[in-house]
Amino acid sequence: MGVGQLLLLVAVLVASLLQASSGVLACYGPRVDGLRGFLEAQYVPEAGLLRAAVAAYPDNATIWVASDNLLAARALLVLGSPLAGRVLEALERYGGGFDGVHEVLIGYRIPGVFYEAGEVVLGEVYSHSLGAVLVVKRELHCCRVMEDWSQYADLVVYRALDQLLAGDIAGAERLYRLLMSMWDGRGFRDAAFSGAYESYKLALAVYLHRALAAAGSPVVGEYWGVVEECCRLLKLLQRGDGSIATHYRVDDNGAVVPVGDANVETTSITVLALYSAYPLAAGLHARMLELLQDPACG
Template identity: 40%
Template sequence: INSISRKGWENVMKRIRETGRDAIFVADTMDGKFAKIFGGLHIYNVCGAFRKLPAMKVGLRFLNYQARYNGVLYAMNIMPGYDDTHIRIPGFSVDRENGKLYEELWKLVLEIDPDIVIITSWNEWHEGSEIEPSVEYGRKFLDLTKKWAELWKNRDRLMIDAEKLKSYFKYQFIPELKLLRASMYVRPDSKRVYIASDNLLACYALKLLGDPLAFILEKELEKHGKGYDEEHEIVVGIKIPDVFYARYNEYIDSIFSEKFGLIEVVYEKPDKSRVINDWEKYADLVVYKALNELTDGNLQEAEACFKHLLEIWDGWGFKDESYSSYYQTYKTGLFVILSNRLKKYGSEVVEKYAYDVEKARQILMSLQTDEGGFTVGYEIKDDGVVPADDVNTETTSIVTIALFE
């Protein structure tokens, strides 16, 4: 690109476009001054440009910024490694680290979400950058490419309908109570209102969606101790006790709703005669513990909980102590919430599990129903996610927080 001046390139591109045979031209440069002359930016050999992974990350983020600032495409370059020392003197090499370099660059793809990903390359054996099957690595780099590329490409396929999501919450609203019903179809929850945790979490979720219904719920919750139950308020940033208890439902009232008929109002509360000592066996309680540690500024303790959570995660969901016939959606949602909060606190641990977090996020996005909410559970069949059970307010609220916070 430096073979002619910037003005020269302007003239070249002008002449091409005047022919009527236009295309998008992507410039191999980090110089933002060329961005608008062409239609995009990239660099062909990220290993050659930066040599070390930390520098690669800085450079690729900078190039993304240049492209976004100038309103052009960004074609991000990733590589498995590089070694031309046997064909050039002196040459240089960047170690593959048995796939670590490649996966770290794919994680950056998920973070940056470029318009295009260019893999350099699939057949440059003499420069040690091939991803084809080899004696040293077998199919490793092809398999890694499939794994990460599918995850990245699924982002375009899975989109949340925010308006439909708001409609779900509005449909569940009971004007006589100024609170939300628990579930759509299955009794007893389709005839029940939970002050905690449903309406507590829905209030926060609706704020994230920018819906004024949140403030109607909030005003009503003020009459009921804000909806706190010494457990679920940690999801909205309120510290809870360090001890977990079994739960019970306290009956509050029954009313007749014009929309849903007879409705029972209950308040989930802790039974302090029954302590849960093995809380680490339950994915949701591990998340609550981690979030509680974060409110106290204990990042290392929260990270330890996150790592323990990954020991229960099987790649699709949590088969913890309470697992029955399907994965519980809200636990996968809590996993994503915790990862989001840890990143905001500056934790570097989450990046190590970027694939799992993104997969969990995509599982959640695949569970939105025609009603707008999210299903209570899901199963895995033929490596695909199949929604299971009813649509309810607690699950929908947690997933909303996970995806919109």
């Protein structure tokens, strides 16, 4: 085990202890029991994995190894679900479910460039409870480089988290400011915006905020109001089945209107951002690396 991985392990352990001992959540967000109930309801025993969505086709007939189940396995673990171990075991058949992007949310470095997303079909499985054949797929990031990645809120967060894992707190802070420049008071209006805001970007903003706070960054204090609003919106976007609606609009009266289906990816990212120790571990890891690089510590 290299020094970097050892430091990350220590950071995870310390962050977990802090999370468990404090009993203080990052913010007042969606109901934890509802989040767990939704994720467990999406479990397909025949595959050992979760299907992507409830109603929207084709995701309601699709099982995504990456990124859905990569993230859902850890979210279920955070929520104390016995299904977490089964999903992690099933993921081993697919190399762990890494896709070169989303594993940064569970503490792994990612490549220095972003590629356009594609997909590959891995097989099919028949679900007796659903009475339907589900297609097992995996998201791939390869071939064409995304030169405009900095115009997308989610990719800015992923790159910032990778900077933290590399010990570059200043770089992560610059990207955090870039992310906040996309906030329009209602959501993150980035290059992907087409009339409805994407809910998972609210959760990603909370994740990065918590990570930078754990790294000791003073920048987070400038945007606490934005993060509180992200948490408020996520709470409002929790549906009756416990899931988080994938999109939303805000009408002229300021009312938040959920749009579209709910899915495993959005719900899992919300769990990891608000209720896990992963953001704290990333921030503590960055802080430790920074201290080790300080000549005064030599």
